[in-house]
Amino acid sequence: GENVEQHPSTLSVQEGDSAVIKCTYSDSASNYFPWYKQELGKGPQLIIDIRSNVGEKKDQRIAVTLNKTAKHFSLHITETQPEDSAVYFCAASIPSNTDKLIFGTGTRLQVFP
Amino acid sequence: GAVVSQHPSWVICKSGTSVKIECRSLDFQATTMFWYRQFPKQSLMLMATSNEGSKATYEQGVEKDKFLINHASLTLSTLTVTSAHPEDSSFYICSATLGDRGPEAFFGQGTRLTVV
Numbered sequence: 001g002e003n004v005e006q007h008p009s010t011l012s013v014q015e016g017d018s019a020v021i022k023c024t025y026s027d028s029a030s031n032y033f034p035w036y037k038q039e040l041g042k043g044p045q046l047i048i049d050i051r052s053n054v055g056e057k058k059d060q061r062i063a064v065t066l067n068k069t070a071k072h073f074s075l076h077i078t079e080t081q082p083e084d085s086a087v088y089f090c091a092a093s094i095p096s097n098t099d100k101l102i103f104g105t106g107t108r109l110q111v112f113p
Numbered sequence: 114g115a116v117v118s119q120h121p122s123w124v125i126c127k128s129g130t131s132v133k134i135e136c137r138s139l140d141f142q143a144t145t146m147f148w149y150r151q152f153p154k155q156s157l158m159l160m161a162t163s164n165e166g167s168k169a170t171y172e173q174g175v176e177k178d179k180f181l182i183n184h185a186s187l188t189l190s191t192l193t194v195t196s197a198h199p200e201d202s203s204f205y206i207c208s209a210t211l212g213d214r215g216p217e218a219f220f221g222q223g224t225r226l227t228v229v
Contacts, residue, residue, distance in 0.1 A: 034218070042222055043208075044157070044220045045220070101218055
């Protein structure tokens with residue numbers, strides 16, 4: 001079945017620097033790759049996603065890139081701010097009539113002022 | 114984005130009792146909802162897929178008789194933890210997808226269950 005690996009597990013950056021989180025997936029049939037931000041004690045919040053027919057997508061300070069051949073995708077956050085501190089999860093969707101998501105192990109991002 | 118509301122946000126119950134958690138899609142209809150469990154500092158583990166009008170599909174290793182799922186309408190799915198034990202204490206989260214409108218999944222705020 002699908003397996004999603006995520007690195008790094010923790011990431012500390014200075015405010016204003018960029019942060020990059022990488023994920024790899026195993027099922028070449030996966031076609032949808034969302035990224036979620038989870039703050040302590042809350043549910044995950046969808047921040048950006050990308051579909052398999054697109055190589056890159058950007059939304060203000062956040063961008064996601066997808067390399068289908070290598071089966072990996074990355075989250076890029078530029079000009080980081082302290083409020084970006086949270087746990088970030090990548091996920092891959094298994095094509096089916098229910099679009100089940102398999103999550104990566106998470107990255108704890110800390111942005112220091 | 115679409116809004117998913119989960120209730121309660123936290124609950125404390127005694128061992129042996131049952132607890133029901135509700136998941137509602139507020140501004141869209143969801144034929145499919147998902148239930149996850151999350152332990153501290155760990156990822157989300159899919160427990161089951163809740164299908165409106167039919168039986169839930171459980172992931173391997175999840176006891177269907179312990180975690181009862183009912184998806185009675187297009188906007189409501191419930192998870193009942195039966196005969197709860199301390200090891201059932203966890204953060205339970207639901208999500209709902211837009212179905213034919215796209216694969217995006219939106220999550221509820223989660224329910225912190227503590228069994229004492």
